[in-house]
Amino acid sequence: MRSGYVAVIGRANAGKSTLINVLVGEKVAIVSPRPQTTRDRILGVLTEQDYQIAFVDTPGLYKADNLLNSVMQKTTEDSAKDVDLVLFVIDAHEGLSENDKNLAVKFMKTGVPFLIVLSKTDIMPESLLISEIKELSELGAEIIPVSARKGKNLKELLKVIVSKLPEGDKIFEQDIISDRSERFMVSEIIREKILLKFEREIPHGVAVIINKFKLREDGKVYDIDVDIICEKSNHKAIIIGKQGSAIKEVSSFARTDLEKFLDKKVFLTTYVKVKEDWRNSAYLIKEHGYAQDE
Numbered sequence: 001m002r003s004g005y006v007a008v009i010g011r012a013n014a015g016k017s018t019l020i021n022v023l024v025g026e027k028v029a030i031v032s033p034r035p036q037t038t039r040d041r042i043l044g045v046l047t048e049q050d051y052q053i054a055f056v057d058t059p060g061l062y063k064a065d066n067l068l069n070s071v072m073q074k075t076t077e078d079s080a081k082d083v084d085l086v087l088f089v090i091d092a093h094e095g096l097s098e099n100d101k102n103l104a105v106k107f108m109k110t111g112v113p114f115l116i117v118l119s120k121t122d123i124m125p126e127s128l129l130i131s132e133i134k135e136l137s138e139l140g141a142e143i144i145p146v147s148a149r150k151g152k153n154l155k156e157l158l159k160v161i162v163s164k165l166p167e168g169d170k171i172f173e174q175d176i177i178s179d180r181s182e183r184f185m186v187s188e189i190i191r192e193k194i195l196l197k198f199e200r201e202i203p204h205g206v207a208v209i210i211n212k213f214k215l216r217e218d219g220k221v222y223d224i225d226v227d228i229i230c231e232k233s234n235h236k237a238i239i240i241g242k243q244g245s246a247i248k249e250v251s252s253f254a255r256t257d258l259e260k261f262l263d264k265k266v267f268l269t270t271y272v273k274v275k276e277d278w279r280n281s282a283y284l285i286k287e288h289g290y291a292q293d294e
Helices: 016-024 067-079 098-108 126-137 154-163 182-198 233-240 242-262 282-287
Strands: 002-009 042-048 051-057 085-091 114-119 142-145 207-215 221-230 265-274
Touching: 002 016, 016 042, 016 051, 016 114, 016 154, 051 154, 085 098, 098 114, 098 126, 114 126, 114 154, 126 142, 142 154, 182 207, 182 221, 182 233, 182 242, 221 233, 221 242, 233 242, 233 265, 242 265
Parallel strands: 002 051, 002 085, 085 114, 114 142, 221 265
Antiparallel strands: 042 051, 207 221
8 A cells, every 4th residue: 555645736727736636536626727726735635445645736836926925835835845746737738938947946856756747738739748858858857748638648647656655554534535624615616616707807816705604404405605805896896797797697606516516505695895905914814714834
């Protein structure tokens, strides 16, 4: 039996969360085209007969422009230290950058076993992929090209990951797929739908706070009340939409996924509130669930 923790790191939108969701076989991390969709460290656990992998999904690496992003960058860097393997995911379709190579070298120097994963290979020419593999091979790291959406080369990736893990007992019970609570996942699913709906209309400085998460006595329906926190009054107007049309669409979109996730009917109530520049407030960052390490 082999088991261990695998930190999945990389620049924003490299495909880290999608890869983990596909490998685990369940949705444990939200996905959107927006940078910094993942804000905190999230575990996705894959358990098979002869191995268990605890994937650590992390915020994307990029230059921090506010306090929240600084906290997120520290989360990623810390996550890459106390693991058995670092999986560095690079968006092969977007193209290899000097920053990618510099980051790879940086994490390789930590001494933690290291593996480069080239993602989104199904939507790029093979000639470009070969060129990127050749360029990265000069760094001395092992490289696995994959497509999470097409399932390409994922078995080979898992085989390599398992080979690099130490022998040991399971870290988690057989049926555990994440370390996050249902309450946390509910807030993340709603935030995902907001990011997908508004895309470029509002910054991604949105938080979702759960005020009520209660299963009715009949055991068939969840009552969920949430606050959607944004940073400006005009963002609030966009989220609500004309006569509430936009927030109704988001709520309907979210409810469908929530009912699938919870396997129950959901009665969802949403409120939109403004907290100016909350991503630069240490107090509000902590209040909204993105606490800094002491």
